Each structure stands twice: as structure tokens, then as C-alpha cells.
Amino acid sequence: MTQTTEYTVTGMTCGHCESAVRTEVSKIAGVETVAVDAASGSLVIGSTAPLSDVDVLAAVDEAGYEAARA
Template sequence: MSTAVFTVSGMSCGHCEKSVSAELSSLPGVTEVSADAKAGTVTVASEQPLAEDAVRAAVDEAGYQLVGRA
């Protein structure tokens, strides 16, 4: 099991959290996602470490910007 925390810009509400969480949850191996708009972070638990490019693409698809690892 691997857990990583990423900083995401542009999230401001619960809808934002749900959008980012839904996209990240669709990545292979992801078991849990917790987004926090107030902190501007998202915590992703997965079976194996995730490639940052895959996380970036999922966050972009949700309409937000991945800043990097927190």
C-alpha cells in the first residue's frame, strides 16, 4: 500500500473535492482518495506508487491543476 499527498490549485468547494476525487479514483490501483479544498490537497492511497503524470492527467481532466507533491 502506498499513500501520497498532492497539492492541487483551484479547488474551492465540496463539488471541487468530488470532481478531483472521482477522477483520481478511476486510476488503476487507487483504493482511497480524500480531497481537502480548504487545504488545497488530495491524499491518494493506492496498491502501488502512482506515476505523477497519471495523477496530473486525472487532476487536469477534473479541471484543476496539480502543483506537485505536498
Template sequence: MTETKYTVNGMTCGHCAASVTEEINKIGGVSDVAVDVPTGAVTVTSDAELSESAVRAAVEEAGYELAQ
């Protein structure tokens, strides 16, 4: 298992977190997504290392931006 932390800009509520979680969960191998709305922290647990571009695309699909 691999745990990777990201920062997502623009989330302000539980609905935001749910949207981001839903899109990231669509990435193959993801087993858990934990979102902390106040800080924008997103922790993704997966079977193997995920490509940042896949996570970025999922976050953008949800309508938010992955911080650099």
C-alpha cells in the same frame, strides 16, 4: 499500500473535491482519495506507487492543476 500527498490548486467547494476524487479514482490501483478543500491537500491511497503524470492528467481532466 502506498499513501501519497499532493496539492491541487483551484478547488473551492465540495463539488470541486468530488470532481477531483472521481477522476483520481479512475487510476488503476487507487483505493482511497481524501481531499481537504481549504488547503488543497489530496491524499491518495493506492496498491503501488502512482506515476505523477497519471495523477496530474486526472486532476487536469477534472479541471484543476496539480501544484509543482
């Protein structure tokens, strides 16, 4: 069963930003789907198990942005 977790990401302005966040978040174990929208600042993750907010925030930080749980 897929669980959905939503975050708000600040600082994204374009498709490259979305791609950077998507790439880093996809590396987290258990992540099945990643939907990123720069215009709304949304990040929606589908996973097979509950995700650690610390892992997600670190991945977004690695991409160069800041996130918070929505």
C-alpha cells in the same frame, strides 16, 4: 500494503471541486482511497502500488484543476 502519496491541488473552492477531483483520481488503476480537502488544497491517495505522477496530474487536470506533488 497501502502506499500514501500527497499532492497539492490549486483552484478548488467547494465540495463539488473535491468530488470532481475524487472521481477522476479514483479511475486510476491501483487507487484504493482518495481524500480531497478544498480548504487546504490537499489530495492524499492510498494505492496498492506506486502511482505515476503523470497519471495523477492528468486526472486532476481532467477535473479542471492543477496539482503538484507535495
